[in-house]
Amino acid sequence: MIAANDNLQAALDLLAAPDCALFLDFDGTLVDIAPLPDQVIVTDMLRSALPLLQARLNGRLALVSGRPINELDKLLAPLTFPAAGVHGMERRGVDGVVRRLTPPDFALVRQAAQGLAARHPDLWVEEKHGALALHFRQAPELQALCTDAMRVAVDASPGLLLMEGKMIVEVKSNAVSKGTAIRDFLADAPFAGYRPLFIGDDTTDEAGFAQVQSIGGIGLKVGPGPTVAQCRIASAEQLRIVLSQAAAAPTIGKDIPHE
Ligand SMILES: O=P(O)(O)OC[C@H]1O[C@H](O[C@H]2O[C@H](CO)[C@@H](O)[C@H](O)[C@H]2O)[C@H](O)[C@@H](O)[C@@H]1O
Numbered sequence: 001m002i003a004a005n006d007n008l009q010a011a012l013d014l015l016a017a018p019d020c021a022l023f024l025d026f027d028g029t030l031v032d033i034a035p036l037p038d039q040v041i042v043t044d045m046l047r048s049a050l051p052l053l054q055a056r057l058n059g060r061l062a063l064v065s066g067r068p069i070n071e072l073d074k075l076l077a078p079l080t081f082p083a084a085g086v087h088g089m090e091r092r093g094v095d096g097v098v099r100r101l102t103p104p105d106f107a108l109v110r111q112a113a114q115g116l117a118a119r120h121p122d123l124w125v126e127e128k129h130g131a132l133a134l135h136f137r138q139a140p141e142l143q144a145l146c147t148d149a150m151r152v153a154v155d156a157s158p159g160l161l162l163m164e165g166k167m168i169v170e171v172k173s174n175a176v177s178k179g180t181a182i183r184d185f186l187a188d189a190p191f192a193g194y195r196p197l198f199i200g201d202d203t204t205d206e207a208g209f210a211q212v213q214s215i216g217g218i219g220l221k222v223g224p225g226p227t228v229a230q231c232r233i234a235s236a237e238q239l240r241i242v243l244s245q246a247a248a249a250p251t252i253g254k255d256i257p258h259e
Pocket residue numbers: 025026027028029032033034035036037038040064065066067068126133135137165166167168170202204
């Protein structure tokens with residue numbers, strides 16, 4: 001039984017509808033948050049459900065993550081999906097080709113993050129193509145220090161944007177977001193013309209919710225916290241159950257493109 005869910009049925013109806021295009025965040029959405037990024041567990045239920053859902057949706061399933069695509073591939077191996085990585089800095093469509101945008105200059109941000117990490121060994125700097133994340137999950141008392149230092153560096157760095165996520169301060173290009181990534185998928189086959197459902201859990205997913213809802217789709221927020229999403233589900237665990245049930249449901253008809 002699903003408890004504490006707001007307006008969840010609207011999202012489930014779209015998930016089961018023949019005009020759905022499904023976009024899925026990864027951490028905190030498909031997998032539970034873990035102490036370190038390489039410790040997340042991809043459950044057998046999820047491994048079974050994702051390819052079935054992809055087939056049910058005639059390929060209209062993509063991952064939209066802050067992680068690099070190659071990390072998603074490693075964690076999900078041998079499965080691979082169309083994916084946007086690093087908040088839209090890289091994108092792989094159904095042709096399997098990864099396209100990467102040119103990143104802005106991260107020199108000041110890198111210097112600030114590495115300087116902090118050198119002084120505080122419990123901090124961890126994650127460098128990605130077109131983003132840099134400073135993780136403070138092992139030292140939560142350093143959140144303000146991390147945020148303030150990164151904000152100063154970002155303010156002096158044209159083209160960069162600071163985001164605060166789950167025990168992480170992340171800096172990325174201000175030209176991309178999960179919203180732009182979903183928009184770009186929806187410009188191409190097999191997604192073009194279908195109604196988007198985006199499921200995410202974190203502040204970085206808000207741009208994705210806003211994007212899909214601006215064009216008649218639905219945003220589904222996983223877990224607590226403020227959001228612009230129209231619908232909510234209580235946890236990643238409950239979402240995995242829902243996705244598994246949707247994957248196993250009988251097909252309900254022919255694809256209907258969204259006008
Ligand atoms: O957009 P997402 O797929 O949700 O990725 C967001 C960030 O996820 C990872 O960090 C977060 O998850 C870790 C594992 O649960 C956790 O240890 C960390 O505290 C979280 O912030 C990843 O490392 C980042 O690169 C992603 O941007």
